[in-house]
Structure formats: C-alpha cells, structure tokens
Amino acid sequence: MILASSIALGIVAAYLAVAILQIVRLRLGFRQALLYVPLKLVYRIRDRKVRAARAVQTPVIYAITHQSRLDPALMLSLLPEDTLHILDDESARSPWLEPWRALARTIVFKAEHVFVSRRLVRVLKGRGRLAVYLPDTIEPDTKTYRLFRAVARIALRADAKVVPIFVGEARYLPFSRSRATDGRRRLFPRLSVNTLEPITIAELMALSIKQPARASNALFDRLAEARLAAPDPKRSLFLALRDAAFRYGPHHPIVESFEQAESGRMHATLSYRQLFVGARTFGHRFASVTAPGEAVGVLLPNTADMVVSLLALWSGDRVAAMIKPETQSAGITTAIRTALVRTVVSSRSFIANAGLSQAVEAAEKGGAKFVWLEDVRKNITIAEKLVAAALWWWPVHMRQEAATPAAILFTSGREADPKAVVLSHANLLANARQLEARLSIGLDDSLLNLLPVSRTFSLTGGIVLPLLAGARLLLDREALGSQREAAIAAKIRPSIILGNDTSLAAHGRLAENFNLSGLRFAMVGTGTVDDETRRIWRERFGARIVEGFGLTEAAPVVSINTATHNREGTAGRLLPGMRMKLEPVSGIPQAGRLLIQGPNLMLGYMRASQPGVLQALGDGWHDTGDIVDVDREGFLTVMGRAGRIASVGGEIVSLDAVEALACQLWPDGQHAAIAVPDKHKGEQVTLVTTADEPDLLRQFGRLAGASDRLIPHDIITIADLPRLDSGRIDYAAVRQMALQRLGIVAAA
Incomplete structure (x- = not known):
C-alpha cells in the first residue's frame, strides 16, 4: 500500500513538475498546463512559437487551419484564456472536449451570423482576442471562401492583427478532418505548432504592387504561408x-x-x-x-x-x-x-x-x-x-x-x-x-x-x-x-x-x-x-x-x-x-x-x-x-522579356507573340522577331524567317484576327537562323544580319 501510494505520489509530482515547466516556458494558466501536458507528451509537440503568439497585443485574431478534431483542444490549452473561440458544431458538442472548453469562452459557429455580427468587432475593439477555425482546404469552393472574406472583413474593421496557426502533421491523426486519401493515418505523429508574425489585414493589403489587394486574398495567402512554415526547413x-x-x-x-x-x-x-x-x-x-x-x-x-x-x-x-x-x-x-x-x-x-x-x-x-x-x-x-x-x-x-x-x-x-x-x-x-x-x-x-x-x-x-x-x-x-x-x-x-x-x-x-x-x-x-x-x-x-x-x-x-x-x-x-x-x-x-x-x-x-x-x-x-x-x-x-519587346509608336509589341503568329502559319519553319530602329515610330518589328512566302503572313494575320501590331513591318527570308552553342537562336547575330539587309547598320 505504501509502495503504491509512493508511486502514485511520484507520478503526480512528475505530472505537476511537467505542468509547471509549461507554465514557465509558455506562460500558460495552471488549468491550461494540466490539460496540455498529456497532449505535449503523447504527440511530442514542438511549441516554441506559442509564447510569442500568446504575447501579441490585442486586438488579435488567431486564424487556425482546422485539420483535426484535436485542434480545438490544443488551441484552448495554448492560447490566452481570455480568447473567444468560435467552434464548429461538432467541437462545441463533443463530450470529450468538455474539460478543454471550460478553459476559455466558446461560441458555436453559425454561418448566418458569426462572420457578420457586430458583436465580434466590438469584442476585438474592446482589446479582445478571437480564435477562428478555418477549413483545411487548399482550393476552397465559393461557399468556403466566403469564410475568408468574412474573417478578413472583421479583422479590417477592428484593425486587428492576424496570427495564422498551422499544426503540422495534424491532418494525419486518426481523427483528422481531411479525406482518408490525403494520407495514411498515424496514431502518434509528432505535431508542431507553427505561427507567423502578427500583421493587420491593412498591412497585408498594402503589400500589393499597385492598388491595395483584396482583404480575403491577403488573408488566404497569409494562411498558405503558415502551411509552408510547418515542415522543418533544414531537411534535405x-x-x-x-x-x-x-x-x-x-x-x-x-x-x-x-x-x-x-x-x-x-x-x-x-x-x-x-x-x-x-x-x-x-x-x-x-x-x-x-x-x-x-x-x-x-x-x-x-x-x-x-x-x-x-x-x-x-x-x-x-x-x-x-x-x-x-x-x-x-x-x-x-x-x-x-x-x-x-x-x-x-x-x-x-x-x-x-x-x-x-x-x-x-x-x-x-x-x-x-x-x-x-x-x-x-x-x-x-x-x-x-x-x-x-x-x-x-x-x-x-x-x-x-x-x-x-x-x-x-x-x-x-x-x-x-x-x-x-x-x-x-x-x-x-x-x-x-x-x-x-x-x-x-x-x-x-x-x-x-x-x-x-x-x-x-x-x-x-x-x-x-x-x-x-x-x-x-x-x-x-x-x-x-x-x-x-x-x-x-x-x-x-x-x-x-x-x-x-x-x-x-x-x-x-x-x-x-x-x-x-x-x-x-x-x-x-x-x-x-x-x-x-x-x-x-x-x-x-x-x-x-x-x-x-x-x-x-x-x-x-x-x-x-x-x-x-x-x-x-x-x-x-x-x-x-x-x-x-x-x-x-x-x-x-x-x-x-x-x-x-x-x-x-x-x-x-x-x-x-x-x-x-x-x-x-x-x-x-x-x-x-x-x-x-x-x-x-x-x-x-x-515579354525586357529585350524581347518593341515600342512601335508608343505601343508595346511582344516579339515572342510575333514569332508565335509565324509559327501558327509555318510550324516547321524557323522564325526570329527583332526590333530595329525607325526614325518615325522609334522602333519597327522585323521578322527573319526560313519561310519562302513571306507575304502570306500578312494575309494569315488578318484572317486570324491578329492585331495589326503583330504583323511585322519587314520580313526577311534566309536559309537558316544562326544559333548559340546551346541550340537557341542567336538574336544578336540575327539583328546584325537584319540591320545589314535593311541598310540601317549605321543607326544600330
């Protein structure tokens, strides 16, 4: 009896020691640590990024790629206790998740009101935190993509930072939400919690080259980047x-x-x-x-x-x-x-x-x-x-x-x-x-x-x-x-x-x-x-x-x-x-x-x-x-390539497109389109080809509905095009040849 009690006390002491370690490492609450320990030990979770994610200043939205039924338990254990979790109907009702649901506030996902509710915006503006579980789909359909639009809209209105979270290997758990054909199920894969730096939707949209990007696209792309961060980057x-x-x-x-x-x-x-x-x-x-x-x-x-x-x-x-x-x-x-x-x-x-x-x-x-x-x-x-x-x-x-x-x-x-x-x-x-x-x-x-x-x-x-x-x-x-x-x-x-x-x-x-x-x-x-x-x-x-x-x-x-x-x-x-x-x-x-x-x-x-x-x-x-x-x-x-574009009278012409038109008419021929100087229009397009009937190209272009810009100004016929050692066309030699034929060598 004494031995059994000693063993039991030893186990409890060890359990508490591991829990205290998680409290110190990740700044978890005591109850969170107690429920996280079994998950940590069973799945050997890599969680070094969690502490930084917990420390993000509010308002913040944790955007979680929902791969398995374990994800809510894991996130309820790791995210700050004042986070409002928006759960799917199954997670909100599963009896085994009840101890974890007691760790934080949760509401049931309802498509008709969750992502248009002003309440969520008010929660965020009140220095709040949201945890949103988005479907694990690489190519979402129109209905699913509406969730990305809605979450992005809420984050934009509340000026909230977004922290994407992706749990590596979670899709291969026995209780994965993915298709069975997506991968062999394993009982105890090693999981990793991967997060990216917090950033607002407005900042993501501003990364666009010209106009601000769409908010939904910005969020979708950010979650894809979190997916990329899951595998070990040091693997050969x-x-x-x-x-x-x-x-x-x-x-x-x-x-x-x-x-x-x-x-x-x-x-x-x-x-x-x-x-x-x-x-x-x-x-x-x-x-x-x-x-x-x-x-x-x-x-x-x-x-x-x-x-x-x-x-x-x-x-x-x-x-x-x-x-x-x-x-x-x-x-x-x-x-x-x-x-x-x-x-x-x-x-x-x-x-x-x-x-x-x-x-x-x-x-x-x-x-x-x-x-x-x-x-x-x-x-x-x-x-x-x-x-x-x-x-x-x-x-x-x-x-x-x-x-x-x-x-x-x-x-x-x-x-x-x-x-x-x-x-x-x-x-x-x-x-x-x-x-x-x-x-x-x-x-x-x-x-x-x-x-x-x-x-x-x-x-x-x-x-x-x-x-x-x-x-x-x-x-x-x-x-x-x-x-x-x-x-x-x-x-x-x-x-x-x-x-x-x-x-x-x-x-x-x-x-x-x-x-x-x-x-x-x-x-x-x-x-x-x-x-x-x-x-x-x-x-x-x-x-x-x-x-x-x-x-x-x-x-x-x-x-x-x-x-x-x-x-x-x-x-x-x-x-x-x-x-x-x-x-x-x-x-x-x-x-x-x-x-x-x-x-x-x-x-x-x-x-x-x-x-x-x-x-x-x-x-x-x-x-x-x-x-x-x-x-x-x-x-x-x-x-087109920087060196494969001509400016004809202020209009841009792709030399590759000119060659493609010639290839449609003469698929067995050799064709090289180049730009030559022109004193009136700046540049003109010249086609150097092995085809015997160059006039046919102008007729073919009109019948094919090609733009007039793709019809070369001059067409030169030669027996064979000069080539580099690699087998590609030597455009420099072709251009020099064309300039000589056209009598504009001095202008080159």
Whole structure:
C-alpha cells in the first residue's frame, strides 16, 4: 500500500513538475498546463512559437487551419484564456472536449451570423482576442471562401492583427478532418505548432504592387504561408522524401515507369521502399567514384532509373547536374566545364536509342567520364543488396544539409555561353511545397510527367512534388505526344498531366478515341497555351489547364492559376512565401520589370568564365528580366522579356507573340522577331524567317484576327537562323544580319 501510494505520489509530482515547466516556458494558466501536458507528451509537440503568439497585443485574431478534431483542444490549452473561440458544431458538442472548453469562452459557429455580427468587432475593439477555425482546404469552393472574406472583413474593421496557426502533421491523426486519401493515418505523429508574425489585414493589403489587394486574398495567402512554415526547413531532399515514405507507407506504390524494349513493352512499379533500396545501392556505387559536394552529370530519360539515380546522388550529398540531351555538342562541353562535372551517370541503351553519341563525345571532351547504369546494376553484390534492404532509410552520406546545392541546371538565356543555375535542397523543396499549398494533390492522384527531367519544372513539379505528396508518378521514356503515348495515358488514367502546349495539343488531337476520365487538370511547364488547346481540353476532357510563370532561377515556379484564383490570359498569382517588386520601364507606364524574392530563389550562378565558382545573389532579389503587369487581385500578365519587346509608336509589341503568329502559319519553319530602329515610330518589328512566302503572313494575320501590331513591318527570308552553342537562336547575330539587309547598320 505504501509502495503504491509512493508511486502514485511520484507520478503526480512528475505530472505537476511537467505542468509547471509549461507554465514557465509558455506562460500558460495552471488549468491550461494540466490539460496540455498529456497532449505535449503523447504527440511530442514542438511549441516554441506559442509564447510569442500568446504575447501579441490585442486586438488579435488567431486564424487556425482546422485539420483535426484535436485542434480545438490544443488551441484552448495554448492560447490566452481570455480568447473567444468560435467552434464548429461538432467541437462545441463533443463530450470529450468538455474539460478543454471550460478553459476559455466558446461560441458555436453559425454561418448566418458569426462572420457578420457586430458583436465580434466590438469584442476585438474592446482589446479582445478571437480564435477562428478555418477549413483545411487548399482550393476552397465559393461557399468556403466566403469564410475568408468574412474573417478578413472583421479583422479590417477592428484593425486587428492576424496570427495564422498551422499544426503540422495534424491532418494525419486518426481523427483528422481531411479525406482518408490525403494520407495514411498515424496514431502518434509528432505535431508542431507553427505561427507567423502578427500583421493587420491593412498591412497585408498594402503589400500589393499597385492598388491595395483584396482583404480575403491577403488573408488566404497569409494562411498558405503558415502551411509552408510547418515542415522543418533544414531537411534535405533525401530526408524530406524519406519522411514522405514513412508518412504514406513504405509499401505505397510511388513510381510507375513505361519503357520500350526489344522484347516488348516494359512496365515497372516501385514502392517508396523499393525506390530507397535502389537509391542506397546506386548511391554507394556513385560515392565510390565521386566526392561529397561534387557535381555529377545526369543524362537519362524519364524512367524509374532516373528517379533512383537522383535520389542516390542526394543520398550521397552529390549535386545532380542535369544535362539537356538536345543541346549542341559545344554547349554540352561548355556546361560540363562550367560546373566542373567529372562524372556523368547515363545508360547505354538510352544513348543508342536516342542517337546521342555526339553528346557523349562532347561530355568527354569537357573532361567527364561516364558511369553506365547497366554496369552498375550488373556489378552489385548480394551483400550490397542485403545492406540496402536493411538500411534503406539511411542516407549514404550521413550529413545532410538543406542549404547545400542539390541540382545544377543549365540555361543560356540570350548569352553566348550557358549559365549554370545552382539550386539548393531548400530551393527545390520550397517550390514543391509552394505548389502543394496552391494545388490540391494527394494519395489518390497520379501524375503523368511528359517533360524531360533536364527541365526545372519537370524536376520540381514532375519528380519532387509527387514524391513529396504521395501521388503516383507516371513516367514514359518516349513521351513524344504520339498515338502510342496517348493510348498509354488512356490506359493508366492519370489525374494530372505535366507537359507543354505541344504535348497537350497532341493529346487533345490523338486522345479523342481514348477515355481519359478522372483527369483533373494539366500543368504547363514551358511557354504559353494556345486558345485552341485550352478549348479542346475543356470540351473533350472537362479538365482545366493550369498556367503560370516561372524561371529556372526560381526552381522554377513563380506564379500559377488555381481553381480558386484563375484568370485566363494571365500567369496567375504569386506563390505563397514569395515577394515581388516592379522597376519602372521607360515607355511602359502600366507595367514594370519584375524582381522576385523567396525561399525558392537559387543560390546563384556558375559561369564559363569562372568554372565551379558560385556567384551568389547580392541583396536576395533577382531581376527576372521580364516585363509584367499586376492587377489588384495579384494576377500577373507577362508582356515579354525586357529585350524581347518593341515600342512601335508608343505601343508595346511582344516579339515572342510575333514569332508565335509565324509559327501558327509555318510550324516547321524557323522564325526570329527583332526590333530595329525607325526614325518615325522609334522602333519597327522585323521578322527573319526560313519561310519562302513571306507575304502570306500578312494575309494569315488578318484572317486570324491578329492585331495589326503583330504583323511585322519587314520580313526577311534566309536559309537558316544562326544559333548559340546551346541550340537557341542567336538574336544578336540575327539583328546584325537584319540591320545589314535593311541598310540601317549605321543607326544600330
């Protein structure tokens, strides 16, 4: 009896000691601490930001993303006791929540009066606090979005500060409010209470570039930023994807690959565990011929082996240098030397089937040696396989840092030599999570990636995003928009397709005889989408095409249209966590040169003039070189590159749009639109083309209803356009040629 009493007293003393610790740490009330302790111990809650949130001066609104039925108990335990909590009907009536409801004032949510009631404004103006639980929805419908409007209106009227709160991992609790397909339920996930600095709605609205933003949009974006703050920002790509494997289940099928082989069609499906086993096996082999932090070239098609190889490099703290196979030989040699690539991972069958022997020679000329996956696979021992199977979740290189380089992508821009854009683990993860905070994607989705992984959007949106979100990744080695490829898409029934206008237009034409039911949307990675392509997809598939704006330096997505915020003809709204500003451009009063800042912004450049030297961003802002217009709701309209715009008689003409018009008439031709001096109108547009009948363009433009501004003043026909080593058009050489032909060299 004495022993039992002693044990009981010891337990009570320990419980009280932990409660007192929370009182000291977080400034909780005594009753709050008593009820918080079991939650703290069971879910190992990270709560270091709570104390600052409690200390915010009134009036204040705590805007909580309501993910699970545990959220009210947690918030009633942590927020100041004088906070008025507006609960949903279930939380207001649940018997098990009664002890927590007694900690503070609560009222039941009623849509017809809560968010229009003057009482709440009076509560706030009387130096009060509100806790509002908003639905956990990434793309809210019109009815749900009214809640954001109402809360924003109350905060604006009361001039109250808003503190967003997001409980990380709460959506995976057994009593989550989310769909079962959003993630595997776990009994005891480790929770984290994430908050952002207090700010008023008026201050958020004032961040808009031109006119003040809408209050509801400002609040919606702020809560999305709190969602981004939930994951640990110090996790590397390998560790973050490993976390996803544990979250969704090691045996969850995650990668499905289709390949054409001599024996017929090959189909491989990998679970998370199989993916990581392969990565650890390959990772040891790659580590034996490279050093930590070294750039390793990747020249592979869209297959499961490519995903395994990327994960293997990240597991060993190697940097994946993504080589574009279509780049001309001189460009590949320069890229290899610029990034100091000494080893390239590739496949003999891919090189042979794609006819890339010249690319191999160019890489070897730059000083690189090849590691062939066929050889790696053949030489793997049974012992290596057993170790990889037993320790699949362990990285090859134990020290994993988010701020270190993860990938190098090559972009030529308009320069003579390619630039190497260096992206960190944090950059790629941030952009994938920014997309995840804007687009609804989860376990019941399957994403078909039609873009080569050497493109940044394919790497982030087509590899990292689905692996992070648990969506099945579908890869086709020969994703060329062919009849066969369209048939594959109909067979595997993806819910999301990632491609460009060319591949999506091909699907629209070829898939009319196939069933693509279940397709929700397509994401466009490069270029603009033709109106006809958009119409076909809407009418034939009932799916929307998600357009946006991006650049390699931003890993790459900057803005995007969504179901909630969508406006055709624009590049969508800025991703959460990003900031922008416009620098005035002479002659374009309604727009400006776009500068951006955000967690997805690159580490810096490597240039051919200084191989291997990282040139970091100076003040954290990056000049995109694009001229954009931004409306009150934050939608970006990209008018063109700073060097790809002509001012004709005071009117702005996009040279890219002129080229697009020529491509519609002559899709197989080569076209370059440039601006040349004109003494009467300042500038005129000249089209240099390989087409034989230039006069047809003027007739075609009028019949197509194109603006007169898009009809070039002069059209010059040549046999072939000069190109850079990267394969892109050399616009400087084209302009010089046109000036000579037009006899205005002196005016240049």
